[in-house]
Amino acid sequence: MRVPFPSRIIALLVALSLVPPAAAAGVTGIGLKGGLSIATLHGRLPTDGLVENSSKLGFGGGVWLTLPLGGGFSLQPELNYAAKGTSFGKIDLTDSFGTVVGTAEVLEVVGYFELPLLVRVSAPNRRLASPYLLAGPVVGVRLSQQLRLTGVLSAGSDIDHFRSVDVGVAVGTGLELGRGQVRGVLEGRYTLGLTPATEDIYSGDARNGALLLTMGLALRR
Numbered sequence: 001m002r003v004p005f006p007s008r009i010i011a012l013l014v015a016l017s018l019v020p021p022a023a024a025a026g027v028t029g030i031g032l033k034g035g036l037s038i039a040t041l042h043g044r045l046p047t048d049g050l051v052e053n054s055s056k057l058g059f060g061g062g063v064w065l066t067l068p069l070g071g072g073f074s075l076q077p078e079l080n081y082a083a084k085g086t087s088f089g090k091i092d093l094t095d096s097f098g099t100v101v102g103t104a105e106v107l108e109v110v111g112y113f114e115l116p117l118l119v120r121v122s123a124p125n126r127r128l129a130s131p132y133l134l135a136g137p138v139v140g141v142r143l144s145q146q147l148r149l150t151g152v153l154s155a156g157s158d159i160d161h162f163r164s165v166d167v168g169v170a171v172g173t174g175l176e177l178g179r180g181q182v183r184g185v186l187e188g189r190y191t192l193g194l195t196p197a198t199e200d201i202y203s204g205d206a207r208n209g210a211l212l213l214t215m216g217l218a219l220r221r
Contacts, residue, residue: 040086142163
């Protein structure tokens with residue numbers, strides 16, 4: 001089941017409507033980031049008892065704005081891509097004689113367009129490294145879903161297990177490096193799904209979880 005294009009537009013408009021007009025006029029920063037998404041599924045899966053699911057690696061990143069709220073607080077809306085899903089581990093591949101010729105990892109790979117709306121708490125910028133904290137809701141719109149084999153054998157096929165919208169909450173911390181107009185950014189955050197990620201016919205309580213480790217650049221006013 002593919003996500004209807006209007007659903008993506010509606011999700012984007014809802015997120016933008018939550019940004020206060022007064023704050024939008026006072027943007028103090030814009031940034032670009034990218035890095036590693038370490039994702040898995042929490043909850044019961046139909047494969048339980050056969051294999052144990054574990055973390056899979058993928059890409060995550062995007063762009064953000066910071067809108068001052070006063071007192072070291074700011075609002076940070078973002079537009080991100082996040083690769084989520086899970087790994088079912090590795091399997092042995094054999095030839096026609098039963099000889100093992102290599103291994104392949106079995107993955108469920110799900111791509112999301114995410115709209116986080118985060119509250120950011122920043123320490124005073126007195127040194128070369130300025131720490132900050134982030135927390136807030138995240139709405140994800142599913143873009144793709146596949147069952148993949150990677151390794152000696154690479155293959156993929158579309159699946160229809162995951163819901164079109166995923167709602168979660170993100171908590172994280174980061175560092176801004178430098179005091180000039182252009183600064184480096186190092187960040188880590190964890191996003192946990194609050195709603196089931198999969199259709200009931202597959203699993204009624206499986207939720208996404210992803211640790212996102214990124215680096216990037218921020219342009220400050």
